Amino acid sequence: MIVGLLMLGGGAAAGVFGSLLGLGGGVLIVPLLTLGFGLPLREAVGVSLVSVIMTSSVAAGVYLERHVANLRLGMTLELFTALGALAGGSIAFLLDERLISLLFAGLLGYVAFTMARARPAAQLEASELDVAPTSDDPARTTLLDRLSGEEYRIRNLGRGVVGAIGAGVASALLGIGGGIVKVPLMHLAMGVPLRVATATSNLMIGITAAASTVIYVMHGGVDPYVAGPTAIGVFIGATAGSRLGHRVDLRLLRMLFVIVLAYTAVQMLLRAVG
Amino acid sequence: MDDRDAPTSGTERRIGRALIAITYLSVALLVVGVGLMLGAGISPVSGGPGLDLATIGSELAALDPAAFLWLGLLAVIAAPISRVLLAAIAYARTDDWQMVAVAVAILAIIAVGVATAGAGTV
Numbered sequence: 001m002i003v004g005l006l007m008l009g010g011g012a013a014a015g016v017f018g019s020l021l022g023l024g025g026g027v028l029i030v031p032l033l034t035l036g037f038g039l040p041l042r043e044a045v046g047v048s049l050v051s052v053i054m055t056s057s058v059a060a061g062v063y064l065e066r067h068v069a070n071l072r073l074g075m076t077l078e079l080f081t082a083l084g085a086l087a088g089g090s091i092a093f094l095l096d097e098r099l100i101s102l103l104f105a106g107l108l109g110y111v112a113f114t115m116a117r118a119r120p121a122a123q124l125e126a127s128e129l130d131v132a133p134t135s136d137d138p139a140r141t142t143l144l145d146r147l148s149g150e151e152y153r154i155r156n157l158g159r160g161v162v163g164a165i166g167a168g169v170a171s172a173l174l175g176i177g178g179g180i181v182k183v184p185l186m187h188l189a190m191g192v193p194l195r196v197a198t199a200t201s202n203l204m205i206g207i208t209a210a211a212s213t214v215i216y217v218m219h220g221g222v223d224p225y226v227a228g229p230t231a232i233g234v235f236i237g238a239t240a241g242s243r244l245g246h247r248v249d250l251r252l253l254r255m256l257f258v259i260v261l262a263y264t265a266v267q268m269l270l271r272a273v274g
Numbered sequence: 275m276d277d278r279d280a281p282t283s284g285t286e287r288r289i290g291r292a293l294i295a296i297t298y299l300s301v302a303l304l305v306v307g308v309g310l311m312l313g314a315g316i317s318p319v320s321g322g323p324g325l326d327l328a329t330i331g332s333e334l335a336a337l338d339p340a341a342f343l344w345l346g347l348l349a350v351i352a353a354p355i356s357r358v359l360l361a362a363i364a365y366a367r368t369d370d371w372q373m374v375a376v377a378v379a380i381l382a383i384i385a386v387g388v389a390t391a392g393a394g395t396v
Binding site: 075076209217 | 286287289290291293294296297300301304305307308311312316317318319320321322323324325339340343344346347350351353354355357358361372373376377379380383384386387388391
C-alpha cells in the first residue's frame with residue numbers, strides 16, 4: 001500500500017514539472033523508479049514512456065482547448081520526431097550506453113547554458129520576431145505562413161526539421177519525451193514564444209513516445225502494477241501543471257527549465273563515468 | 275495565414291476535448307485496476323503479468339486488477355494516436371490535404387514501428 005502511494009506521489013511530482021516545462025517527465029521518472037524503487041532500467045524506461053504519454057495527453061488537451069499549442073507546427077515536426085524515433089530504436093542496441101549518456105550530458109549542458117543566456121522573447125527586436133523568409137520559393141513562404149501563429153512568425157524550418165529528427169532519436173535512445181530538445185529548438189531556433197513552444201512540445205511528445213511504448217509492451221518491458229499508480233500520479237500532477245502554466249512567470253519557467261536541464265546533465269554524466 | 279485557418283481553432287478545441295476524454299477514460303480504468311490491486315494486497319513491485327489480448331475479456335469479468343490496468347494502459351497509448359487520426363479527419367473536412375498527408379504519414383510511421391517490433395526486428 002505504502003509503495004503504491006509513494007509511486008503515485010512521485011508520479012504526481014514528475015507530472016507537475018513535466019507539464020510546466022514541456023518535458024514528458026521521463027527524465028524524472030526513470031531515476032525515481034531505478035534509484036527510489038530499485039526497478040531495472042529497461043522496466044523503468046517502459047513505465048516512464050507510458051507516463052510521458054499521459055503527461056502529453058493531459059497537457060496537450062488543455063493547451064489545444066485554450067488554443068495555446070500550434071497544432072500545425074506540432075504535427076509537421078512530429079512527422080520528423082517519429083522518423084527519428086524509428087531510426088533511434090534501430091540503432092539503440094548498437095551503441096554503448098555510456099557513450100550515449102556522455103553525448104547527451106554534453107547536449108543538455110549546452111542547451112541549459114544557451115537557455116540561461118537567452119533573452120526573453122519580449123526583449124527581442126520586432127525584426128527578430130518577424131523575420132521574412134530568406135527563400136523566394138512561394139511554396140516555402142506559404143508553408144511558413146501557415147505554420148506561424150497570429151503573433152509570431154516561424155523561421156529556420158529546416159533547422160527545426162533536423163532538430164526534430166535528433167529529438168526523436170534521443171527520445172528512442174534514452175526513453176524520454178524529447179521536450180528538452182524540442183522546447184529550446186522551437187523557442188531559440190524557430191522563433192516560437194516559450195509558452196507556445198512548451199505547449200506544442202507537450203503535444204508532440206505523446207506521438208513520439210507512443211510508438212516506443214508499443215514496442216516496450218510487445219517485448220514485456222511494461223509492468224502494469226508499476227505503470228498503474230505511477231501513471232495516475234502523473235495524471236494528477238500534469239493536470240495541475242497545465243492549469244498553472246498560464247499563471248507562471250516566464251522567467252521562473254525558464255529558470256526552472258535550466259535547473260532541470262543542469263540536474264539531468266549531471267545525472268547523465270555520472271551514468272557515463274560510473 | 276489563409277482562409278483554411280478559420281475552422282482550425284474550433285477543430286483544435288474539439289480535438290483537445292477528445293484527447294482529455296480518452297485520457298479520463300484511461301485514468302478511470304487505471305484507478306479501478308490500482309484499487310483492485312491494493313485491495314487484493316498485491317505489491318506494485320511484485321512483478322505484474324504481461325499483456326494477453328486473448329484473455330483480457332474474461333479477466334475483466336473476473337475483476338482481475340491486471341486486466342483493468344492493461345486496458346487503461348492501452349487507452350493511454352491510444353490517446354495521441356487518436357488525436358492524429360481526429361486531426362486528419364478534421365483537416366480533410368477543410369480540404370487541407372497537406373496536413374492530411376502529414377497526419378497519414380505519422381500514422382504510417384507508427385504502424386511501421388509496430389510491425390517491425392512485432393516481427394522482432396527492433
